[in-house]
Amino acid sequence: MATGRLCPPIITLLTDFGLQDVYVGVMKGVILGINPNVRLVDLTHNVPPHDIAAGAFLLRSAWQFFPPGAIHLAVVDPGVGSDRRALAIFCRDHYFVGPDNGLFSLIFSGESAAAIVSLEKAEFFLPKVSATFHGRDIMAPTAAYISLGTPLTALGPSLTDPVALNLPAPxxxxxxxxxxxxxxxxxxxxxxxxxxxxxxxxxxxxxxxxxxxxxxxxxxxxxxxxxxxxxxxxxxxxxxxxxxxxxxxxxxxxxxxxxxxxxxxxxxxxxxxxxxxx
CATH class of the missing domain: 2.40.30.90 (Bacterial fluorinating enzyme like)
Structure with missing residues (x-):
């Protein structure tokens, strides 16, 4: 599978965290601690809190303007700590990392993902995983390891049933x-x-x-x-x-x-x- 790797790699970030707290900065710190050579691009951190549909729309509006091989870390995760899965995806020559709650539905529209895995390999997480901040402890380090060339197959088992967002259709x-x-x-x-x-x-x-x-x-x-x-x-x-x-x-x-x-x-x-x- 062609990966279109960038050198130096790009990781974009999209969240509903806002900028009042340290959440975004801490995620960046985790990424840079694993790969200090990565380029970080903020898409937005002002997705309305818990609004998965808004996050999906904004991600759809932005990802294709980056070169092939870019990694898009998106965290709008009202189900954090539950049994919802976390995903890493290779689709349309880009990588996507985030919760399996429909956030990536509009990326898949009209095309099946080339590869989707469930993030289950603890060696790619932080040593201690909080029940309330998987963006920091699971998804940010995963994005960083992908930027170093880690294949998706090393991150967890493949899956074919990502959650689809139930968006209204005209x-x-x-x-x-x-x-x-x-x-x-x-x-x-x-x-x-x-x-x-x-x-x-x-x-x-x-x-x-x-x-x-x-x-x-x-x-x-x-x-x-x-x-x-x-x-x-x-x-x-x-x-x-x-x-x-x-x-x-x-x-x-x-x-x-x-x-x-x-x-x-x-x-x-x-x-x-x-x-x-x-």
Whole structure:
């Protein structure tokens, strides 16, 4: 199996730990104690606490921008200390390490993992494993050992049944496409579960009406600056999903909604309002 090893290797980190406490720094210390030559890249440590779906979305939005062979350590782990497994994965020429709770589901979408193992070999853990901090004691050292060239087969037995995240999927209902908000960023932009490419295929060039929780979104545009300040709009976000935004404002505040909010696209022949289409 080709590994695409990097020299020096890269380990990215994504967690819900925040930066107030020492958790992130300690994980980095563990990694550097095993491989002082590794390059560490923070994706984010502001995943909403315990929000596996948000962590999965953010990881999906970031991992592919790193070179093959990069190792992605992701820890959003509300089940820490339970019987949930910890995983190391080689998929799409990248490595992933973290809890088996669906955090990597969007990486596997459309492609089976090349290799998945359950982390069960104590020689690759810290000598004392806490029941509350597997990110430090199991996952960080595992990522470090992978960066040194340790094969996945040495880390534990193979498995074929990783936990799949039960994310909502868009659905068709007559002449409407129904979706929902799955993530809100710090700008108040609301990201839906509707891939923009799928929206374009469905509409076949026809104008559409858009609503969020019944509130009209009057403009479907290509860039934010196409509408006046304070105006609600929809566009294709950098992540490839349909995004609801407010020019120089917060769509989340304007619409009083967040993850779980209902997004409805309706073909123009069924509605009176016809937003501009990019």
């Amino acid at each position: 659905r068709l209902e007559e002449r409407r496409l129904l979706g929902e908000i799955i993530y809100g960023d710090r700008f108040g932009n609301l990201i839906s579960n509707i891939l923009f490419a799928d929206l374009q295929i469905w509409r076949q060039g026809q104008p559409i009406g858009l609503t969020v929780n019944g509130h009209p979104i009057p403009h479907l545009v290509r860039t934010y600056h196409e509408v006046p300040s304070g105006t609600l709009l929809a566009l294709e976000g950098s992540h490839g999903y349909l995004e609801i935004a407010c020019r120089l404002g917060s769509a989340a505040q304007a619409l009083h909604t967040g993850p779980g909010g209902q997004v409805v696209a309706t073909l123009a022949s069924s509605v009176e309002r016809r937003p501009h289409a990019p």
